[in-house]
Amino acid sequence: MDRAIIVDRLVKNFEITEKRPGLSGAVSSIFHPQKKTVRVLKGISFTIQPGELVGFIGPNGAGKTTTLKILSGLLYPTSGFTQVLEYDPWDRKHEFLKQISLVMGQKNQLWWDLPAIETFKLTQAIYEIGQKEYEKNLDELVELLGAKKLLNIQVRRLSLGQRMRLELIAALLHKPKVLFLDEPTIGLDLIGQQKVRDFIYDYNKKTGATILLTSHNMNDLVDLARRVIVIDEGKLVFDGALEELVHRFAKEKIIKVYLSSQEDIKKLRTIGKIKKIAFPLVTLAVPRTTAAVAAAEILQNFPVTDLTIEEIPVEEVIRKVFKNEKISFGL
């Protein structure tokens, strides 16, 4: 098997009934329902190798979650071809379901009124995990996530971050080969996010599981994903290495200069766009092609103590993607 996930020209439309406001609107909706077709995915294609950790990004409503739901067999694709671990997800064969896991940051599957350990035991039964393997996996996961003290506490008493860690354990007890993570760090504080992130990274390294993750959290992607897939309005706009995304998008480079005197500081404007002045540091944006020339010019004409040329930070690039700016990717 050389492809863990294959998606080819995937299309998904939703039929929704529009509700008009007010009582008269509600009544007329019953007799003349206004059906509207929402095209969530407009033919996206990509493949993922076994063991890859891929970040799936795009603004709200771009179709990320819908794609994950189709790949885990929840939604029926309108057209197109999908294959995960050589199964058609829609068939929901038990052998297939035993090898995947879908974790949604906003949905919880733990039993609210019971300690998490009860849910884990149920999971053991559902996935038919042998006792030895179950104990081994559980110990490992509890260790990795530092959740030992949480196991016997009623779930409703736990904080969101604690619960998320337990959700992850529940989702991974059966050692899925393919893992779909939808916003795994949503709503967590910084420490919680870091814990979950470290865990996902370790899990991918240790087990070689294929992971497809959506997130709004830049750090998730920068820390975890070597490869990103960007979709916008149901279309795939970029698929490649994270650095390449920066390269393609960033038409400018950043020059940071430390000056020894404030004189002439305004004159820097003639060389590039001044982004920030925090004397002695001045940050400039200059066109990528002329960055070297600009740097030489600064060194010649200004009292420079130090100078660096940098790429635009990944975060900023992704932020622009999220802000739904029209980006020419040159595709």
Place this chain on the structure above:
Amino acid sequence: MNFIMWRARNVIQIVLVFFLWDSVFSDPDRVVFGYNRASILTYVFGILIVRAFVLSARAVDVAGEVSSGDLSNYLVKPIDYFKYWFTRDISSKALNLVFAVFETILLYLLLKPPFFLQTNPLYLLGFVISVILAMFIFFVILFITSAVPFWMPEVAWGAQFIVVMVVTEFLSGALFPIDILPRYLQNILYLLPFPYLIFFPLQVYLGKLGAMEIVRGLLVSLFWAVALCFLMKTIWNKGLRVYQAFGR
């Protein structure tokens, strides 16, 4: 706690029906619709037991899960959703049964109605089979109505309410014995699945039916069990195709 309230509701309902018929038959010699005081009161107590088996189904929650999208949690796991609920149903029925027996004894001691104990093993066997079929039919009916929110997510309880509360309660014999209805209505009803939920098992228990009638009744309910099961599978397959997995 929910469970205790539900049981309390059950008892109150029985007491209500009991006193209704008790007052109708206040004169012990009066016979209405072929029922005298003793037989109608036995019927009422029989309802308590059969209801506990048949109409107490956890699967009433399925529609809510379809509507809220909680169904997704099960679909991504290697479990059969139908069998999962069936198992839950049976365990809940076992619990209900324990309580129903207890309540029946309590009410029996309080109200001291004449009660008829069936001793013929063949009738008892027929009773058990018909109750098992009834449980299955009711379960499948619930699953069929639970599929409505696939198309109309906001109607989580509406369809359930109409079918379960109104149609089933009324037509199954849970409120009154069906044979007090006009003959032609009865004939139509016997072709539908509803009388086989409560009325038919009770009639078998009370020994009111001949062997042929029992066999015919069992065959009709078997037919419905299979037909409804098939219908349910078809509807669910269609429903899952338009399922939108709400709640993100």
